[in-house]
Amino acid sequence: MSLTIKLTITPHIINLNLHPKHRAKIPAYSLGFRPKPIYHSNALIPILYNNKQPRMSQASVSGSVIKSSLIEPDGGVVVDVIVPESERGSKTLEAESLPKVRLARIDVEWVHVISEGWASPLKGFMRENEYLQSLHFNSLRMGNGTVVNMSLPIVLAIDDETKENIGSSKDVGLVGPDGDLLAILRSIEIYKHNKEERIARTWGTTAPGLPYVEEFITPAGNWLIGGDLEVLKPIKYNDGLDHYRLSPQQLRKEFDRRQADAVFAFQLRNPVHNGHALLMNDTRRRLLEMGYKNPILLLHPLGGFTKADDVPLDVRMEQHSKVLEDGVLDPETTIVAIFPSPMHYAGPTEVQWHAKARINAGANFYIVGRDPAGMGHPTEKRDLYDPDHGKKVLSMAPGLEKLNILPFRVAAYDTVAKKMAFFDPSRSKDFLFISGTKMRTYARTGENPPDGFMCPGGWEVLVKHYERLQAEEATPAAVSA
Numbered sequence: 001m002s003l004t005i006k007l008t009i010t011p012h013i014i015n016l017n018l019h020p021k022h023r024a025k026i027p028a029y030s031l032g033f034r035p036k037p038i039y040h041s042n043a044l045i046p047i048l049y050n051n052k053q054p055r056m057s058q059a060s061v062s063g064s065v066i067k068s069s070l071i072e073p074d075g076g077v078v079v080d081v082i083v084p085e086s087e088r089g090s091k092t093l094e095a096e097s098l099p100k101v102r103l104a105r106i107d108v109e110w111v112h113v114i115s116e117g118w119a120s121p122l123k124g125f126m127r128e129n130e131y132l133q134s135l136h137f138n139s140l141r142m143g144n145g146t147v148v149n150m151s152l153p154i155v156l157a158i159d160d161e162t163k164e165n166i167g168s169s170k171d172v173g174l175v176g177p178d179g180d181l182l183a184i185l186r187s188i189e190i191y192k193h194n195k196e197e198r199i200a201r202t203w204g205t206t207a208p209g210l211p212y213v214e215e216f217i218t219p220a221g222n223w224l225i226g227g228d229l230e231v232l233k234p235i236k237y238n239d240g241l242d243h244y245r246l247s248p249q250q251l252r253k254e255f256d257r258r259q260a261d262a263v264f265a266f267q268l269r270n271p272v273h274n275g276h277a278l279l280m281n282d283t284r285r286r287l288l289e290m291g292y293k294n295p296i297l298l299l300h301p302l303g304g305f306t307k308a309d310d311v312p313l314d315v316r317m318e319q320h321s322k323v324l325e326d327g328v329l330d331p332e333t334t335i336v337a338i339f340p341s342p343m344h345y346a347g348p349t350e351v352q353w354h355a356k357a358r359i360n361a362g363a364n365f366y367i368v369g370r371d372p373a374g375m376g377h378p379t380e381k382r383d384l385y386d387p388d389h390g391k392k393v394l395s396m397a398p399g400l401e402k403l404n405i406l407p408f409r410v411a412a413y414d415t416v417a418k419k420m421a422f423f424d425p426s427r428s429k430d431f432l433f434i435s436g437t438k439m440r441t442y443a444r445t446g447e448n449p450p451d452g453f454m455c456p457g458g459w460e461v462l463v464k465h466y467e468r469l470q471a472e473e474a475t476p477a478a479v480s481a
Contacts, residue, residue, distance in 0.1 A: 182232060322460075
């Protein structure tokens, strides 16, 4: 997958001439399906310039109004299914008496996602009704008729033996990989796990070699169990990174503390290079030109499962810290936090999930680039997905109408200016495109990228990571020799 970057804030998506002072003139916004085509509609107008947003507190700061919730979470409330501390003792005793379902690490990551409200309004693993809506419609219809996006099935698989042990019980206890009781799943429903259908509809292919499928679906049980979660205590990984794992509620509070009047989210699973920084800084500049006083960047790397050749999370977080230390991004206007979701590499289907989760975290702008959540085809030498489909799907997806999509402009290394710059097609021969694979090859071989590609501190983190890897790979060979 290429690291080519695009950002285009175009009039059909964002009206650059509309100042926030005109927001009172915009009609109220509905989450329902639109009766007319919505691609290339101006998603900014109905939500940002609507002065009738519910459930917002306001405070006057320097003569301007700061809204403590820039965008309403799906369902109106950020779900929180973590048991209050005062009830944990009794709930734990109850969980011990119930039939048990043992979770894999990937299941714990999904418990984490659900428990903090990233998947709001979902309150547990999907029952069949929710699963079918997600699988076939990429959305859920609420009781009041409104639609929220839910493009990825969030499900828990069990095998025949576990199903038999559960018997007629209405509730089960969920046990982590280390044997710790993590949660209770209430009012359960068990239904068939049709793996082929799930894979085909989520990835658009059943070709062998899909990382998430190979790791977690193929070996999974033939049944799915859904129900409402009660999580006994917050999920922690004790890996030195838990302080980065801010929940949607914590992020919203931090946006309030910083008096943000716009929040733009940037997801990545790669190290930050200067092209990314150019994009993010340019986005903030454009938002300021639109009349916003304090746009805040949510730099939000994915922290769950990633494929083996991706840079590990701890290395990425160290690299991101260096980017802020070196002044490439401004710490005063940037929040770095971990998004706990696992990665599917499911392209346009998955990018909807990434965007939807950021709504629940309080971001009202979402930056999307080339081939978001994509990967190379597992058996052919081509991209698995059309690189432009992700951004197009986001602008049409049901339930995402209130989120403002910011497509990338192309950025590449300008060999004349010797820095990352927006691509100029009139002198295309002057630009060098450095893919993620090429970047990792540079670091692995000890070859430096062109000056200006990445801040020196961030690049040093990557080089040291690959040096450690090479030393670890060489050790077994030396021992056997």
